[in-house]
Amino acid sequence: MKRKASDQIWTAVKYVLMITFAVMCLYPLFWLFLASFKTNQELYTNTWGLPASWSLTNYINAIIKGNILRYFVNSVIIAISAVIITAILATMASYAITRMRWKLSKTAYNVFLLGMMIPVYALIIPLFSIFKGMGILNTYLAVIIPQIAVGLPMSIFIICGFMEGIPGDLEEAAIIDGCSIYKCFISIILPISKSSIVTVAVVQFINVWNDLLLPRIFLTDSNMMTLPVGLTNFQAMYSTDYVGEIAAVIITIIPTILVYIALHKQIMEGMVAGAVKG
Amino acid sequence: MNKVLGNKKSIAVFVLPAFVIYAVFALFPIVYNLYISLFETDLMSGMKFVGLKNYLSLLTDQTFIHAFKNNILLVIGSLIAHMPLAIFFANAIFKKIKGAAFFQSVFFLPSVICGVAVGLTWTFIYNGNYGLLNAFLRVIGLGSLEQVWLSDKNLALFCIMIVVMWQYVGYHMIIQLAAMRNIDAALYEAASIDGASAWQQFTNITFPMIKSILKIDAVLIITGSLKYYDLVAVMTGGGPNHATEVMSTYMYYQAFNILKYGYACAIGVVLMLLCICSVGISNKVFQTEDN
Numbered sequence: 001m002k003r004k005a006s007d008q009i010w011t012a013v014k015y016v017l018m019i020t021f022a023v024m025c026l027y028p029l030f031w032l033f034l035a036s037f038k039t040n041q042e043l044y045t046n047t048w049g050l051p052a053s054w055s056l057t058n059y060i061n062a063i064i065k066g067n068i069l070r071y072f073v074n075s076v077i078i079a080i081s082a083v084i085i086t087a088i089l090a091t092m093a094s095y096a097i098t099r100m101r102w103k104l105s106k107t108a109y110n111v112f113l114l115g116m117m118i119p120v121y122a123l124i125i126p127l128f129s130i131f132k133g134m135g136i137l138n139t140y141l142a143v144i145i146p147q148i149a150v151g152l153p154m155s156i157f158i159i160c161g162f163m164e165g166i167p168g169d170l171e172e173a174a175i176i177d178g179c180s181i182y183k184c185f186i187s188i189i190l191p192i193s194k195s196s197i198v199t200v201a202v203v204q205f206i207n208v209w210n211d212l213l214l215p216r217i218f219l220t221d222s223n224m225m226t227l228p229v230g231l232t233n234f235q236a237m238y239s240t241d242y243v244g245e246i247a248a249v250i251i252t253i254i255p256t257i258l259v260y261i262a263l264h265k266q267i268m269e270g271m272v273a274g275a276v277k278g
Numbered sequence: 279m280n281k282v283l284g285n286k287k288s289i290a291v292f293v294l295p296a297f298v299i300y301a302v303f304a305l306f307p308i309v310y311n312l313y314i315s316l317f318e319t320d321l322m323s324g325m326k327f328v329g330l331k332n333y334l335s336l337l338t339d340q341t342f343i344h345a346f347k348n349n350i351l352l353v354i355g356s357l358i359a360h361m362p363l364a365i366f367f368a369n370a371i372f373k374k375i376k377g378a379a380f381f382q383s384v385f386f387l388p389s390v391i392c393g394v395a396v397g398l399t400w401t402f403i404y405n406g407n408y409g410l411l412n413a414f415l416r417v418i419g420l421g422s423l424e425q426v427w428l429s430d431k432n433l434a435l436f437c438i439m440i441v442v443m444w445q446y447v448g449y450h451m452i453i454q455l456a457a458m459r460n461i462d463a464a465l466y467e468a469a470s471i472d473g474a475s476a477w478q479q480f481t482n483i484t485f486p487m488i489k490s491i492l493k494i495d496a497v498l499i500i501t502g503s504l505k506y507y508d509l510v511a512v513m514t515g516g517g518p519n520h521a522t523e524v525m526s527t528y529m530y531y532q533a534f535n536i537l538k539y540g541y542a543c544a545i546g547v548v549l550m551l552l553c554i555c556s557v558g559i560s561n562k563v564f565q566t567e568d569n
Contacts, residue, residue, distance in 0.1 A: 007476070014370050018377075021367070022384045024444065031410055032399055047413040089296040096292035101284040108293060115304050117557050119505050121526055122550040125314060125533055125543050126307035129321050149303035152296055181288045210392040212508045213526075217534060228394040232512060235398065246402065249395045260390050264383050267390060271449065272456045 029253075036247040043242055058247035065238065068248050070223060071230030078140055078215070078226060079208045082147040087201045089148065090155035091193065095185055097156070098163040099171065109160065115153030123150075124217055131218060142218035143226070147208050155200040158273050162196035163189065199270035202263050209256065227252045308550070315543035325540075332544035342545070345516075345523040348435055352442070352524065353503040359443040360499055361492070364450035369480060371451070372458040382455070385448030393445075393508030400441045401513055404428050431521035434514050438522060441509055446502070450495055457491035458484060497560045501553045525549055 035043060036058055037051035046052070062068045093112070097105050123146065131142045166189065174184050190197075212228040219225050225233060234248050260267060282288075315332055319325040336342050367385060371378045388396065403410040406426030415423050427437050461484065469479050507526040510516060516523035516531065523531075525545055533542035 010476075011375075014375065018367065018370060018375065018381055021363075021447075022381060025384050025388055025448070028399055028403060028410065032402065035402070043408045047408065047410065089299065092292045093296035096289050099283065100289050100292070101280055102286070102289050108297065111305075112296075112300065115300065117554055118304065118308060119501075119546075119549050119553050121505070121529055121546045122311050123304060123307040123546075125321075125539050125546065126310035127303065128533075129310075129314070129539075130303075130307070132321070145299070145303055149299050152300050152304075156296070175282050181282050181285065185292075206390050210390075210394075210508075212392075212394050212511065213530075217530075228392055228508075231394045231398060235512070242402070242408070245398065249398050253391050253395045256390055256392065257387075260387060264386070268382075268386060268452050271389075272453050 032246055033250060035243060036250045038243055040241070040243050058243045059251070061241065061244040062234075062248040062251060065241075066230070066234045066244060066248050067222065068227070068230060068234075068251055071225050071227045072251065074140070074219075074224060075209060075226040075228075078143050078147070079205055081140065082144045082151065082208045083201050083204045085144070086148050086151045086155055086204050087197055090152055090159055090200060091190070091197055092185075093152075094156050094159035094163050095189055098160050099166075099168075099189065100181075109156070112153050112156045115150070116157065120146075120150055120213065124213070128217060138219055138221045138224050140224070143215050146214055146218075147204075147211070151204045151207065155204060158200050158203075158270065159193065159196050161273065162193055166192055195266075198263075199266050199273065202259070202266050203270040205259070206256065206267065311543050311546055311550075314540055315547050317540045318538075319540045320537040321539050328540070332541050333547075335541065336544060336548065341520050341523060342525075342528060344520060345525050345528040348522065348524050349504055349506075351435065352439065352506060353500050355436075355439045356442060356446075356499050356503045357496065359439065360447055360450050361496070363443070363447050364454055364495075365492075367447070367451045368454040368458060369484060371455055372484070373476070382452070386452055387448065388445045389449040391445070394512050396441065396445055397509045397512030400437075400444075400509075401428065404437055404513075428514055429518055431518050434518065434522045438509055438513055441513070442503075442506065445509075450499065453495050453498070454488055454491060457488040461487045493560060493563065497556055500556045504549060504552055504556070 034051060037054050037056075038046065039052075039057075042052060093108075096102075097109050127146055128137075131137050136142050170188055171184055174188055175181075210228065211226075212232070215226040215229045216232070219229060222230075222233065231245075231248055231252060234245055238244060314325075316327060316329060317325040318328050318331075367381070371382050375381075402408075404427035406412065406424070406429070409427075411427065412424045415421055425433065428434050465483050465487075466479060469483060474482065505526060506524055507530070510522055510524050510527050511530070514522040516527040520528075526549070529542045529545040529549070532538045532545065
């Protein structure tokens with residue numbers, strides 16, 4: 001079939017736009033990466049080129065002066081704890097909601113889903129006051145607990161959606177054979193639901209790792225800060241050390257990019273599933 | 279069977295841990311937030327009941343009104359900027375252009391990067407002295423347009439919108455792409471046998487079939503635009519002189535900078551109502567269309 005000239009022009013336009021946007025997505029990150037090796041002087045004079053030397057000075061500055069390593073460890077502790085606890089609690093609740101027989105299961109499900117509509121801004125001041133009363137401000141718990149509470153609705157939504165589709169025969173056969181409900185959960189349903197649990201974990205990780213608001217409010221002690229808060233702190237304290245700040249940004253985004261490269265399929269699936277609650 | 283699957287004790291063991299955390303740290307605070315919004319308080323030296331005064335003051339607070347307007351501008355700007363581009367990219371990838379998988383991963387990448395890092399990256403790009411944008415303008419001979427972008431109160435909000443677009447177009451693209459991939463391929467086969475052009479296939483099959491997702495996506499864009507915080511906080515901090523303040527940054531400012539917690543809670547309530555309303559209105563629209 002012969003293609004019309006207008007079709008060819010259209011195809012060309014399509015590629016030009018796609019490639020332009022791809023360059024727009026990647027080039028700033030690449031530019032930032034190169035800049036992280038430059039000196040402050042070079043940043044002004046050498047915008048486009050490679051750094052004069054690949055020295056790690058900026059990274060060392062970011063780590064020693066900027067305390068970035070400490071923030072990194074805090075971020076890891078908070079993200080990993082919040083992810084594991086959210087995944088476990090959400091899986092258990094989803095199991096009871098979708099597989100067990102009780103009158104209020106539908107109600108419980110809807111109450112959980114309600115949380116997906118509530119913006120976190122409606123919670124932060126009461127939580128601040130509660131945590132102050134409990135004396136846990138400036139501890140990891142002050143961020144881990146609300147991250148779990150806020151992450152549960154979407155996690156339960158995704159896992160329930162998956163568990164509903166598992167046929168009941170396996171479980172029923174196991175129970176007739178005298179299998180306890182806990183054994184049923186751990187050795188039958190858990191392995192089957194693994195993919196949805198991984199999705200939840202990955203999405204929750206990205207949300208917690210990237211969040212600025214909660215740690216900024218609840219962790220004001222500079223030894224407890226997470227990376228996003230630490231970055232804003234760095235910006236305020238060393239506002240003239242641009243390249244040090246750039247190195248700190250690179251340190252922050254590298255784990256995300258690595259996770260993304262390894263798990264981009266699950267991440268995309270999860271973020272779509274969580275969004276389209278229809 | 280019912281004895282095991284309906285056992286009250288084991289149901290409680292499974293549901294209660296999640297439910298207690300959720301109820302205490304997500305549901306209860308909503309009510310508590312409503313309560314605090316009726317008081318004047320710094321959360322330390324006692325609380326003074328003022329009724330609806332905080333809400334009434336919001337109506338005459340010029341900065342709040344300005345922040346509210348900025349949120350509305352963000353909503354409109356994001357709808358205009360995200361929707362068409364996202365549909366365009368999604369359709370191109372759906373129609374399997376060369377490198378579709380590559381484009382898909384690259385476009386989505388910015389939306390997983392930490393908002394603070396994105397904000398800082400773009401402050402470097404917009405920087406008046408060494409920024410990428412000014413250097414780029416010089417290269418293409420438009421050096422006269424050079425600006426200190428984020429310090430100009432007329433340009434700053436627009437600059438932020440561009441970054442929001444950069445970060446989230448790929449996200450909305452993925453949502454729409456998922457909907458397109460659910461369309462029955464037989465429809466397209468039949469259409470191309472009948473000689474329908476690519477454009478006709480898009481307007482007569484793809485677009486009508488993804489309409490319901492587009493509405494969900496619009497709700498996401500609206501609630502998302504109401505809730506923006508990170509980018510504004512990092513790039514301008516609401517400045518220059520409150521020009522780019524949005525409701526979330528203004529609420530943070532009222533609470534944690536000048537300790538007017540009751541007032542900030544009232545802003546939180548307004549934000550929550552706006553989010554619930556936009557979801558509610560869209561649900562109404564869905565139902566009437568479905569019938």
